Amino acid sequence: MAKDLDKQYDPKNVEDRIYKFWLDGNFFHAKCDPEKDPYTIVIPPPNITGQLHMGHALDNTLQDILIRWRRMQGFDTLWLPGTDHASIATEAKIVEAMRKEGITKEDLGREGFLKRAWEWKEKFGGRIIEQLKKMGSSCDWERERFTLDEGCSKAVKEVFVNLYNKGLIYRGERIVNWCPHCLTSISDAEVEYEDQAGHFWHLRYPFKDGSGYLELATTRPETMLGDTAVAVHPDDERYKDIVGKTLILPITHREIPVIADTYVEMDFGTGCVKITPAHDPNDFEVGLRHNLPVIDTFTDDAHIRPEWGKYAGMDRYEARKAIVEDLEKEGAIVKIEDYSHNVGVCYRCHSSIEPKVSKQWFVKMEPLAKPAIECVKDGRVKFVPERFDKTYFHWMENIKDWCISRQLWWGHRIPAWYCDECGEIVVSKDTPDTCPKCGCKHLTQDPDTLDTWFSSALWPFSTLGWPEKTPELQHYFPTSTLVTGYDIIFFWVARMIFSACENMNDIPFSTVFIHGIVRDAQGRKMSKSLGNGIDPLIVIDQYGADALRFTLATGNSPGNDMRFSDEKVGASRNFANKLWNAARFILMNLGEDEKAPHIPEDLALEDKWILSLFNKLSKEVTDNLEKFELGIAVSKLYDFIWDVFCDWYIEISKIRLNSDDEKAKQTARDMLVYIMSNTLKLLHPFMPFITEEIWQTLPHDGESIMISKWPEYDEKHDFSVEEQEMDRIMEAVRAIRNRRAEMNVPPSRKAKYYIATSYKDTFEKAGIFMQRLASCSEAEVGDSFELEDAVCIVTTDAKIYIPMGDLVDFEAEIARLNKEKEKVLKDLEFVEKKLNNANFVAKAPAAVVEGQKEAAQKYRDKIAMIDESLAKLNK
């Protein structure tokens, strides 16, 4: 930053250079210093397939604010970065690319495919990391991890084997959510539900004995091929006598029984349900209870299996049409209604989920959920805002077993082997060479991989070296804060908590700081299909990373969604520019060899005032950050910098800077540097680039603002007397400006002010301020003045007379005074009502009552002054 700065701040000249400076200085690196208290955040690892979007931008801004602040406070901070291998998403992407080349997975084989996947990862996996750097993220890049790297893989195997040995991981044939597009099972959490318009087909199945029909309804007639029973409620009087009878399934003409099961709701429809164990989770359960056969009619990609004659090879929707037609022909359709129902879809590709019976691996959740619930209940893990613990409890308390096997190649391969001879299952961290049961050497590893979330669940400790007892694990675990969106509490947060409880016998982090999602200016979710996504990189290019970060931090309260708009970033950019120009002003007034920031001797009134306000500010901002009120903290900084420092202090400082008093000039310069430099520190976590750039240019101590000491509250800097004095003066200045504006007197028209007050000392000092700030030519202070044809401006502590007789419209002035009096009378009435209330005086705290009494007196004084002015004008 040269001393002759541009009028406008240009982030493009600054950001990349500053980021490189930080990297070169190694300031992001966590030293693992046991002497210091640790503060640790592990990044929610973005998918290697991902591109930076607003969600990342928000999440990383919040993390960087916390990390930079704690670093300046002197903690040994570690922000551990990394990426997620994102099994389904990545595999789908690579398969799609291969499809365009005309190759399939099978063509390449497992090894060839994985080689290709790793190549893809090397090429594109780092892209999002580079984008995070553009945001200014101060991650310890030397410790970057990947969920599929060697260490994480080791942790995954360790956990899998441990859980298996404890009986908490098992393999079983269950009905799972199957995505016919991704060709893999997915967990319950990965199924989304959407309302879809459909139909309700009312069918009738004939009794074998010819005694009529049973009527039932279905939304999926194509599954009827696999029906193995019809169920009624055991208490249903209507069907009491038919339980146990046999029906003839239309089309197939297979015989199926009528069974009784409490799963059926008597009041819904006809009270009869067709049972298709292979294609519905509830039916599957019913089937287990009644020993019903499971007839799977679909292939993995949801086409009718070859053995089904004319339907073979049809996809599920074609099959539906064909089967409905045939049912119709058989007279099995009673009626068709329109019906809207919830359909489960894959959260990755949005294909309709096909429930499917298959052999999968599961984590037994109930025993794991218990301690995970406990540690939130007893406060060891806190959600911010608190209300999200309800969401968490609800989910944890109703949790079902977690299906963790995926029919994919890109991921952690399940460390289980099956003996080709005797079928023994061997679960082991290392590849076994002989079967422990039969001793043969023919073992085949399970072809499946694990759910991506299985490895990210271990992220807070796997990245610190677990299962090894590394110094990092010792020092940084449990981590401090986890920052993430409410949309991934189930996927990730909950699973990290129970994983840490189980494997570390400890919590993974003490606070979960939850944020909402970033919506577009109209409040819609940003999405690819709507095309309303705003690219953070484009915003950075147009407005700068600091402006983007400031926008995301401002007006955002924990757990709530926010809207993003160009106007907001524009306002943030303007703020950066304001700061820039304040710095520019200070710099152009500095001498050649200014000392590092310090508080000079002989402080003037305004110096003590700004020092006092800054002191309070540093306390408040720190308090807000402690409570994760980042939005409040940043708006206080905004107000202080713009409304206090720039609009008042800098303006007032010009008095001394333009004077001939060298000593006073130096004091003003020192104070400007001191306040600016320290305010930059408070702002640094929010706007790291511009604060560093300015801080470096001003006189400074130390290498970088990001490792400078966070300002702390110091009671020696409390100057409440000077604050009051300045308040009196500022009120007077504002009142004068207001009146002059009302009377349309241009600022260039200076006038002499006569100030009648009992605070003569204060207003003696104020005279010179008024010259600068309120178009005053000369000020005279006294107890009272008797002036003809003067405008009188009444403030709480002063009456200011301005002899502008012929400029003033007397009638208007009288009207204005009357209006003002009315308002003050109303205020007085309000306060007096309280004071006349015996209850208030008796029960409210003494300080509050005293405050109200003082206010009442001030109002009375003001009314007296207005009356006096009126009397003069009316004369």
Add this chain to the structure above:
RNA sequence: GAGGGCGUAGCUCAGUUGGUAGAGUACUUGCUUGACGUGCAAGGUGUCACGGGUUCGAGUCCCUUCGUCCUCACCA
């Protein structure tokens, strides 16, 4: 069906332990004041969704209603 969020100035939102409502933006007016027009000064708009309760005092705590959004569960 269960749980939760939100409803404050035209718009977008703050409002940190209850003490006479704030910002940004938009709008009006004045300012070519040597940091900044991405600026300065001045200005107006609110029965804080509705009704009730607790309290000396409620935007803030509790309850009802209405509107709106979300999450989870789900009836075939």
